Amino acid sequence: MKTVVIAGLGLIGGSMAKAFKAHASWRVLGWNRTRAVAEQALAEGAIDGIADESDIAACDLLIPVLYPRSTIAFLRSSIPLMKQDAVIVDLVGVKTAVIDAVEPLALEYGLRYTGGHPMAGLAKGGFQRSFADLYKGANMILVPTAATAEGDLEELGALFQSLGFGRIKVCDKKTHDRMIAHTSQLAHVVSNAYVKSPVSAHYVGYTGGSYKDMTRIACLNEMIWKELFLYNREALLLETDALIANITEVRDALQDRDEQRLEELLRQGRLCKEEIDRLNSEEPSE
Amino acid sequence: MKTVVIAGLGLIGGSMAKAFKAHASWRVLGWNRTRAVAEQALAEGAIDGIADESDIAACDLLIPVLYPRSTIAFLRSSIPLMKQDAVIVDLVGVKTAVIDAVEPLALEYGLRYTGGHPMAGLAKGGFQRSFADLYKGANMILVPTAATAEGDLEELGALFQSLGFGRIKVCDKKTHDRMIAHTSQLAHVVSNAYVKSPVSAHYVGYTGGSYKDMTRIACLNEMIWKELFLYNREALLLETDALIANITEVRDALQDRDEQRLEELLRQGRLCKEEIDRLNSEEPSE
Numbered sequence: 001m002k003t004v005v006i007a008g009l010g011l012i013g014g015s016m017a018k019a020f021k022a023h024a025s026w027r028v029l030g031w032n033r034t035r036a037v038a039e040q041a042l043a044e045g046a047i048d049g050i051a052d053e054s055d056i057a058a059c060d061l062l063i064p065v066l067y068p069r070s071t072i073a074f075l076r077s078s079i080p081l082m083k084q085d086a087v088i089v090d091l092v093g094v095k096t097a098v099i100d101a102v103e104p105l106a107l108e109y110g111l112r113y114t115g116g117h118p119m120a121g122l123a124k125g126g127f128q129r130s131f132a133d134l135y136k137g138a139n140m141i142l143v144p145t146a147a148t149a150e151g152d153l154e155e156l157g158a159l160f161q162s163l164g165f166g167r168i169k170v171c172d173k174k175t176h177d178r179m180i181a182h183t184s185q186l187a188h189v190v191s192n193a194y195v196k197s198p199v200s201a202h203y204v205g206y207t208g209g210s211y212k213d214m215t216r217i218a219c220l221n222e223m224i225w226k227e228l229f230l231y232n233r234e235a236l237l238l239e240t241d242a243l244i245a246n247i248t249e250v251r252d253a254l255q256d257r258d259e260q261r262l263e264e265l266l267r268q269g270r271l272c273k274e275e276i277d278r279l280n281s282e283e284p285s286e
Numbered sequence: 287m288k289t290v291v292i293a294g295l296g297l298i299g300g301s302m303a304k305a306f307k308a309h310a311s312w313r314v315l316g317w318n319r320t321r322a323v324a325e326q327a328l329a330e331g332a333i334d335g336i337a338d339e340s341d342i343a344a345c346d347l348l349i350p351v352l353y354p355r356s357t358i359a360f361l362r363s364s365i366p367l368m369k370q371d372a373v374i375v376d377l378v379g380v381k382t383a384v385i386d387a388v389e390p391l392a393l394e395y396g397l398r399y400t401g402g403h404p405m406a407g408l409a410k411g412g413f414q415r416s417f418a419d420l421y422k423g424a425n426m427i428l429v430p431t432a433a434t435a436e437g438d439l440e441e442l443g444a445l446f447q448s449l450g451f452g453r454i455k456v457c458d459k460k461t462h463d464r465m466i467a468h469t470s471q472l473a474h475v476v477s478n479a480y481v482k483s484p485v486s487a488h489y490v491g492y493t494g495g496s497y498k499d500m501t502r503i504a505c506l507n508e509m510i511w512k513e514l515f516l517y518n519r520e521a522l523l524l525e526t527d528a529l530i531a532n533i534t535e536v537r538d539a540l541q542d543r544d545e546q547r548l549e550e551l552l553r554q555g556r557l558c559k560e561e562i563d564r565l566n567s568e569e570p571s572e
Contacts, residue, residue, distance in 0.1 A: 139491050139493070141492070180492060182485050182486060186480075193529055193532035199468045201565050203566070205455035206462075210473035211473060213502055214499070218555055220556060222553045225552055237540060240536070240540070250479060263512045273504035277505070280487075
């Protein structure tokens with residue numbers, strides 16, 4: 001039986017551990033900075049044991065799910081301990097910064113290393129909210145590195161699908177970070193900014209759902225997201241600047257009472273959305 | 287049996303007609319600028335007949351569901367025809383502009399007039415998408431005017447609840463417009479602007495739901511929304527400017543690599559959201 005070590009037992013890592021226990025035949029070891037959480041995971045049967053350095057050295061698969069900066073630090077200290085040909089998949093939500101730091105070390109020590117990003121989560125994190133089916137039907141992004149061996153993507157894709165993931169998306173690190181800046185990071189910036197309006201607290205009775213959709217992810221963990229944003233600074237700045245410019249155009253047309261311009265700007269957005277829906281109409285719904 | 291005339295048989299008016307037919311004992315007449323739609327509604331049994339001027343003159347309840355500007359024009363020409371004590375409820379998504387135009391006429395001709403705003407819809411409109419249960423559990427906002435008679439709010443509240451609406455929210459026109467600028471209009475501005483990013487079309491595989499939430503309502507009808515925005519210009523400018531400022535603060539902290547500031551800004555948004563959720567935790571979920 002192979003052994004996986006999951007380092008970091010919050011919502012994402014805890015759910016990953018529970019998915020391994022529920023859906024795969026692996027020995028599942030967990031590690032957590034606050035040891036009480038690992039003990040709770042063990043007591044609940046979410047893991048088979050609490051990992052120490054010798055377990056990291058001996059494991060077949062290491063999945064660090066720590067904060068972005070901590071993940072890099074953890075891998076810097078763990079990689080020299082690990083056995084040759086062991087596999088590492090980090091789950092940090094930005095890939096270029098992590099891969100650039102980890103890839104040379106993985107190559108140096110003869111480890112197989114691929115970046116991962118599970119596209120699932122909840123509005124709030126924590127082990128207490130984790131569950132085995134968090135990833136059911138979700139997208140899993142895999143980002144190959146120079147330390148990804150032949151066959152690794154197929155093997156990892158099959159493994160993650162066995163845990164419940166739907167689509168496995170393979171892309172390079174730059175594409176990942178550019179796309180995630182738009183689909184996830186910008187959404188978090190907007191949602192978190194949206195609720196700062198003084199009238200926001202009184203929304204009840206005044207929404208058919210739009211407000212709830214806009215603000216669902218406002219309650220982000222600033223300690224994680226500040227790191228993710230800073231690690232993807234250029235791509236996210238492109239996105240914030242484009243959105244600010246596009247909202248400002250509408251705002252200026254409104255300020256100027258320029259009805260024709262306002263109509264044209266809104267029409268452009270509608271046509272973009274129609275084109276997006278058309279291009280993706282053959283895709284399975286998500 | 288009382289008679290209701292519904293003028294404008296798109297998604298909102300068509301669904302209102304079908305809800306009356308399904309859930310209430312009223313004679314339901316419909317009117318539509320493009321007569322073919324009214325004929326289709328009649329053929330499908332969504333209405334009992336197509337209204338002409340004499341029907342408007344004789345009806346007990348008139349519900350215009352036209353574009354904002356057309357609703358005002360329609361009521362200006364209809365009110366002088368109507369019988370005394372007939373009731374009017376317009377369903378335009380802004381209330382101050384419509385009430386300011388219609389209220390004096392309703393008073394002059396002895397009609398009872400209350401503003402309404404059903405908080406329901408779909409990403410796309412049209413009679414072909416209308417259905418009787420569009421309003422099931424939705425919020426219905428009622429805005430009393432100087433032409434609202436004693437007992438009208440209770441009577442209309444009961445009527446709309448019989449059609450399927452959940453909460454009936456009563457507020458004044460200024461409060462309505464200020465709140466709607468935030469909960470609905472700003473959401474439409476953002477969603478419509480969000481999809482203008484050149485990478486947006488490639489979102490598939492890169493989202494766990496945030497992107498879909500942000501862009502669900504991007505495909506708005508610019509002919510309706512430009513009117514709604516212009517009729518609520520001051521309140522919407524307050525909202526767009528606040529959101530642009532709040533996004534820009536995050537953007538600037540990111541540009542400056544000011545981690546502490548970034549953390550503080552994101553923390554403020556999180557605390558706003560937590561407070562909003564706390565304040566509304568005793569409210570029924572929507």
